[in-house]
Amino acid sequence: MKIAGYEATILKVPEDEPLTNMRAGDRDQFRDVVILRLRTDNGLEGIGVTFYGGKMTGSLCTAVDELCDLTVGADPMRVEAIIETLRAVGESAGPGGIFTLALSAIDTALWDIKGKALDLPLWKLLGGHRDRVPTYASGALRRGLTDDQAQQAASILADKGFREMKTQMALPGNPTPADEIRRVQVVREAIGPDIKLMCDINQRWRPEQAIDIGSRVADVGLFWLEDVTTADDYQGLARVTAALYTPIAGGEYLYGIAPFRQMIEARSVDIVMVDIARAGGVTPWMKIAGMAEAFNLPIVSHVMPEILVHLVAACPNGLTVEYMPWTLALYEETPAIENGELVLPDKPGLGLKFDEKAIAAFRA
Numbered sequence: 001m002k003i004a005g006y007e008a009t010i011l012k013v014p015e016d017e018p019l020t021n022m023r024a025g026d027r028d029q030f031r032d033v034v035i036l037r038l039r040t041d042n043g044l045e046g047i048g049v050t051f052y053g054g055k056m057t058g059s060l061c062t063a064v065d066e067l068c069d070l071t072v073g074a075d076p077m078r079v080e081a082i083i084e085t086l087r088a089v090g091e092s093a094g095p096g097g098i099f100t101l102a103l104s105a106i107d108t109a110l111w112d113i114k115g116k117a118l119d120l121p122l123w124k125l126l127g128g129h130r131d132r133v134p135t136y137a138s139g140a141l142r143r144g145l146t147d148d149q150a151q152q153a154a155s156i157l158a159d160k161g162f163r164e165m166k167t168q169m170a171l172p173g174n175p176t177p178a179d180e181i182r183r184v185q186v187v188r189e190a191i192g193p194d195i196k197l198m199c200d201i202n203q204r205w206r207p208e209q210a211i212d213i214g215s216r217v218a219d220v221g222l223f224w225l226e227d228v229t230t231a232d233d234y235q236g237l238a239r240v241t242a243a244l245y246t247p248i249a250g251g252e253y254l255y256g257i258a259p260f261r262q263m264i265e266a267r268s269v270d271i272v273m274v275d276i277a278r279a280g281g282v283t284p285w286m287k288i289a290g291m292a293e294a295f296n297l298p299i300v301s302h303v304m305p306e307i308l309v310h311l312v313a314a315c316p317n318g319l320t321v322e323y324m325p326w327t328l329a330l331y332e333e334t335p336a337i338e339n340g341e342l343v344l345p346d347k348p349g350l351g352l353k354f355d356e357k358a359i360a361a362f363r364a
Contacts, residue, residue: 040113095258154167214244
């Protein structure tokens with residue numbers, strides 16, 4: 001079996017929030033995405049998805065094409081060999097940025113092919129630690145909502161059966177610490193004490209702010225505080241982590257494997273969060289998971305739940321899957337949620353098939 005061809009396509013995907021259908025302000029409602037179909041000479045097709053190219057999405061798509069061209073004729077079962085070849089010719093344009101984002105789509109598509117060739121779902125191929133994993137609702141409780149809207153949205157999520165959900169602080173304008181604290185308090189009041197509540201800061205605080213406000217919200221019972229300050233300020237993050245009882249999550253903004261070593265060795269976080277596109281695909285994601293396990297740290301996913309559910313389920317330190325569902329519109333069918341958990345599919349590979357009508361509608 002050899003790689004015989006490929007097709008990369010730019011899409012403009014609605015960044016909808018279907019869980020509560022509550023819009024937060026005037027934020028951009030579309031995201032530029034590159035999808036990949038990697039085909040073999042015996043009729044198998046592996047798929048991959050990447051984004052974060054922004055206004056350079058055209059360049060990202062070109063990078064996917066250029067790297068895919070180098071894979072034609074290669075054995076798709078030899079994922080590490082292919083990735084090493086691509087790194088040898090392209091990493092001078094990296095190691096982060098568009099090179100890694102492009103590599104991620106190819107690596108993921110290769111694993112999809114491998115699962116299909118072996119007739120195994122990816123989560124079993126990678127380890128198969130469990131067949132369902134907890135998931136948390138994300139994207140519905142954005143900082144642009146009013147307090148009343150946030151309470152209403154949180155209640156809707158709870159009524160839908162979510163046992164975990166994420167809100168945000170670092171509110172718009174120039175909020176006082178009291179304003180910030182009020183937001184998580186009103187959400188907690190709406191959902192009660194038993195639902196796990198996470199809170200994302202999106203790198204918007206200085207370390208001393210994170211320590212101050214984080215200590216004041218300790219009694220709210222947050223499951224974690226996420227990305228409290230600049231992602232590569234490992235020492236600043238470590239200060240926050242050491243000072244607070246609330247666990248600190250971070251890592252989604254890091255590219256490749258090496259920065260995670262720096263973050264973990266500096267004891268910057270309690271929970272390691274990995275974005276598959278910025279990590280470079282399935283292969284490095286699982287290596288980061290192993291690194292985290294060696295330090296007795298849990299690992300969680302960032303966006304793309306339909307793909308990341310396989311990876312979190314595969315490893316013993318997988319904690320929960322972020323359920324931000326805007327990418328689900330790309331597919332005919334995605335993993336079901338039962339009792340607040342994602343159920344792993346039995347179909348081979350990723351178990352996903354592009355919805356061709358949706359793809360046609362989203363073409364940029």
